[in-house]
Amino acid sequence: MQARTLEIWVGLFVAAGFAALFLLAMQVSNLTMVGGGSSYLLKARFENIAGLKVRAPVTVAGVPVGRVTAITYDSDTYQAVVSMRIEAQYNKLPDDTSASVLTSGLVGEKYVGLEPGGDTEMLKNGSVIKLTQSSLVLENLIGKFLFSKASGGGK
């Protein structure tokens, strides 16, 4: 009898441990997003991606549809090449979809926003998005602003 209660306790402990692992996988992190199998790859070239990181979300109309999987630098065109994995269910993105590096909030994380166009051709696995808009770099903006102020004042 005593031996049985021992086994029951150990069983409960192991079950609780696995339940905790399961919750960590499903509730805390989002395991379904990385379920690699059913997804396709897109690429986009940016002039500047300052602040964008691997694993940053990719959104369409604010809805997350995928993640950034790799960021590389193309030394021939001096551009950043961003690879994104999009979930297979979101496969109706027109060929002339544009991509921009956006910021959530004033100091938030950078993410990639996709803006669907009107083409009838759809993006496929391995397609490259042609229309891109770079990250806003705060220093450049301030620089431009000051420059225009200065030249405006000179007139």
Place this chain on the structure above:
Amino acid sequence: MLGRLQSLGHWALGTFERLGRASTLLLSILAGLPGLLLRPRLLIQQTFSIGVLSLLIIVVSGWFVGMVLGFQLYNTLVDFGADASLGPVIALTLVRELGPVVTALLFAGRAGSALTAEIGLMKATEQLSGMEMMAVDPIKRVLAPRFLGGVISMPLLAAIFSIVGVYGGYFVGVGLLGVDKGSYWAQMQSMVDFHDDVLNGIIKSVVFGVVATWIAVFEGYDAVPTSEGVSRATTRTVVHTSLAVLGLDFVLTALMYGVS
């Protein structure tokens, strides 16, 4: 000066000798693990006294650590208007760092010291010698099931600690401080990655489980077989395990998140 150099040399030699003995012991324990498959009862018994008996302290500590994180991080984040990020920050802190590390430290104090004391006392009362003379290998019969029990228990305890902590933070953040319930979970899910965060946390706790149980079992087996020797060994277990866990945590964190 010469005397100091000499004692430094003695200390170094002694340390390497102990490390060598600990390593050979680990090899003999690993060799004894397959035999356990035939006797699951021994393993169940040890998982009970190592894992189940540590459950209470792990759950209570996890809950309080989660609540404290809720208060502290909320106060910092709200200054940046980023209180919606409370969920992911709590979850990342727990899953990546505090879960595995605090669990390992509590494990050293609760289960590790008990293991050392138990094995040390068995040695001091000649129970281990007695087994040897009954042709029962104490490494297989006594140490191996305890080792495996500890290695199995640690990641489960760490997972329980983390999840209880996340709910403790939820209780404070959402329940008391009024963070939006939806953003607590949604932000968490979008920021916490299973592979990079959860899996790396589990890997950490498995490593800590091996090291903490190894130290505890070795100190007990290597203890001077007197009551003083056993109490010294117990203290050493807690100190060495804590240092080893914190040092290894640095190395593992650097490997996992340092260089991308």
Place this chain on the structure above:
Amino acid sequence: MTTPLVEIRDLHFARGSRPIFDGIDLDIHRGKITAIMGPSGTGKTTLLKLIGGQLRPQSGRVTVDGRNVHTLRHGELYELRKRMGMLFQSGALLTDLDVYENVAFPLREHTDLPEPMIRDLVLMKLEAVGLRGARNLMTNELSGGMARRVALARAIALDPMMIMYDEPFTGQDPISMGVLVKLIRSLNDALGLTSIIVSHDVQETAAISDYIYLLSGGKVVAHGSPEELEHSSSEWAQQFLQGLADGPVPFHYRAVPYADDLLAGRETGGAR
């Protein structure tokens, strides 16, 4: 005469730089009770561990039943140990098991006997030491003498060929001492065992042993049957057996002459 069960030849053993045995020769004959006696610190327990293969000698040879203990491989040594019983000074009972499970322990570890048969065997062994009624007690509820009797029941559980007793009489009241003396003798004769007793309790040990070895300073200083030793001319044997304060083993620990020590203190102004 048959070959001895245990033969020890020219055994040398040192712990660190301190020599414990300096060339010892011993024979333990089958079916007999052999006592190994000597003052505390002569390494009597160490000798038992050398016979059981728990320690390795620096040189020399220990054979048990024709096999050299220290050249056996791990598995062979464990096979040999199944046929040796050892009774530790403290009993060495497993504290997390009760009396019944302690005696059943070697049976469960080494045999696949069905439960009813294990029960019969355990009760039989416990009956032999008179503790069948104590089978449900935990080890911390036993007196020292009872713990040793349980350990004895456990040691004979696998029907060994020999039993080694490590200080079986130390710290026992006269009654349990008498019980143990009787048990050792009767088990030896009834089960056809060979017994080795390590002890410094002269009266009790001499009363039941067939042959006695006296150890001192890492050597065998005298040996013979109890009667022979009693009438031996060896100063050493006389001192030990009669418990004299002074003799070959001096009363004083090694020191410079007393007068010199006192004078030295006066000259240096009492330092030290």
